[in-house]
Amino acid sequence: MTFNGCSVLITGGSRGLGLLLARELGREGARLTLAARNEAELQRARDDLSSRGIEATTIACDVGNREDATQLIREVVARAGSLDVLINNAGVIKVGPLDHMQRGDFEEAMAVHFWGPLHTMLAAIPEMRRRGGGRIVNISSIGGKIGVPHLAPYCASKFALTGLSDAVRGELARDGIRVTTVCPGLMRTGSPFNAWFKGRHRDEFAWFAISGSVPVASMDGARAAAQIIDACRQGAPEIVIGWPAKLAVIANAVLPDSIALAMDLANRVLPKATDESGDHPRTGWQSGSDRAPSRLTRLTERAAAANNEMPH
Numbered sequence: 001m002t003f004n005g006c007s008v009l010i011t012g013g014s015r016g017l018g019l020l021l022a023r024e025l026g027r028e029g030a031r032l033t034l035a036a037r038n039e040a041e042l043q044r045a046r047d048d049l050s051s052r053g054i055e056a057t058t059i060a061c062d063v064g065n066r067e068d069a070t071q072l073i074r075e076v077v078a079r080a081g082s083l084d085v086l087i088n089n090a091g092v093i094k095v096g097p098l099d100h101m102q103r104g105d106f107e108e109a110m111a112v113h114f115w116g117p118l119h120t121m122l123a124a125i126p127e128m129r130r131r132g133g134g135r136i137v138n139i140s141s142i143g144g145k146i147g148v149p150h151l152a153p154y155c156a157s158k159f160a161l162t163g164l165s166d167a168v169r170g171e172l173a174r175d176g177i178r179v180t181t182v183c184p185g186l187m188r189t190g191s192p193f194n195a196w197f198k199g200r201h202r203d204e205f206a207w208f209a210i211s212g213s214v215p216v217a218s219m220d221g222a223r224a225a226a227q228i229i230d231a232c233r234q235g236a237p238e239i240v241i242g243w244p245a246k247l248a249v250i251a252n253a254v255l256p257d258s259i260a261l262a263m264d265l266a267n268r269v270l271p272k273a274t275d276e277s278g279d280h281p282r283t284g285w286q287s288g289s290d291r292a293p294s295r296l297t298r299l300t301e302r303a304a305a306a307n308n309e310m311p312h
Helices: 016-027 039-051 066-080 103-131 152-173 199-210 221-234 241-255 258-270 295-306
Strands: 008-012 031-036 058-059 085-088 133-138 177-184 240-241
Touching: 008 016, 008 066, 008 103, 016 031, 016 039, 016 085, 016 221, 031 039, 031 066, 039 058, 058 066, 066 103, 085 103, 103 133, 103 152, 103 177, 133 152, 133 221, 152 177, 177 221, 177 241, 199 295, 221 240, 240 241, 241 258
Parallel strands: 008 031, 008 085, 031 058, 085 133, 133 177, 177 240
Antiparallel strands: none
């Protein structure tokens, strides 16, 4: 597939990975629509793209709401005349011990990571069938293949998205609709600052931001976006991004006991639960300490500044 002239919808397109994907697709001549919940963030994303000579339509909506998601697809088709590529990228991250996670945290993660993509796919598939094909890209995570301590809602919902994406692939292939499941490892997009942290939130933010800034363990966000777009272009069934993530997937399949032990050991060094004050989530921007932001998180800070992750 070539993207020049194609109608592309990116949910969660206002910042981070979604904005990086929009920049790359815009350079290839795609007709872009970006969707997100925050109108101000969408405006800044539109300005960013415009400064690069890229036009984009933006629509504020909550894809976790079925009516919003259905209306989003209708509006894209009405404005652009078609929908050739759907990229389900909207995401939310809450980090912290299970003791501080509440039912609502799991419901929110499922709404954004599972129900949102399901709503948009069910609305987009008839349009793609009518046109004889299309592309659907579901941005899951390495956390949708391997459970990680202190990310229970995130991993549970990403596992659900991975299963949904993989399950519908075979059914849609005969209609010329290619479904790509994307499972990135750590990427430097600046997202830790807009993630939510519970428990000992400053300690949780520090380990999360520092680990995302290690060059060997994490990948530059623009490089990851280019790989995702290439997988979409080829209609690849799945892509795991980053050698650490690829090795972890292989190890989990071949040596599950060893991975379970590794996760046990990791959990022992992660911050412990605290009192009920830890039930209140705080953003990365509200969780600074002498460790983060610091020299150890410099790459994450640069990515946040470059990808519309900074507070305004």
